[in-house]
Amino acid sequence: MLDLFGLSHQNKMLLRLYAMPLLFLVGTFIVLIAEDILQAATATPYMFNVLYMALWWVSLLLLGVACITFLYSTFLLWKWDKGEAAEMCHICGGIVTDRNGKYGPYYKCLACGANRSMYR
Numbered sequence: 485m486l487d488l489f490g491l492s493h494q495n496k497m498l499l500r501l502y503a504m505p506l507l508f509l510v511g512t513f514i515v516l517i518a519e520d521i522l523q524a525a526t527a528t529p530y531m532f533n534v535l536y537m538a539l540w541w542v543s544l545l546l547l548g549v550a551c552i553t554f555l556y557s558t559f560l561l562w563k564w565d566k567g568e569a570a571e572m573c574h575i576c577g578g579i580v581t582d583r584n585g586k587y588g589p590y591y592k593c594l595a596c597g598a599n600r601s602m603y604r
């Protein structure tokens with residue numbers, strides 16, 4: 485596998501585990517910046533506008549989803565660290581996620597990227 489940044493398996497696992505909350509957090513800031521740019525461009529900052537409010541609510545929703553996915557990722561990491569994870573990688577012992585593929589459901593390791601069928 486191509487390893488551009490020289491990350492260890494454990495660092496890759498953490499990066500993949502927290503990628504989703506990070507994406508939602510970046511989305512929150514993008515929506516807030518877009519709302520700011522729109523407000524500055526229209527030059528009616530004190531007028532109530534449905535679009536600004538909608539963008540503000542979307543950014544709040546994205547922030548909420550980022551918090552929930554962060555807490556879930558941290559919960560998965562905590563369970564894995566205690567050795568109580570429901571499933572672990574059969575090769576390296578890393579955290580696995582459930583996926584659904586062409587040949588049925590399988591586990592994918594977040595550390596080494598190995599796949600294993602759920603039914604074996």
Ligand SMILES: [Zn+2]
Pocket residue numbers: 573574575576577578593594595596597598
């Ligand atoms: Zn693995």
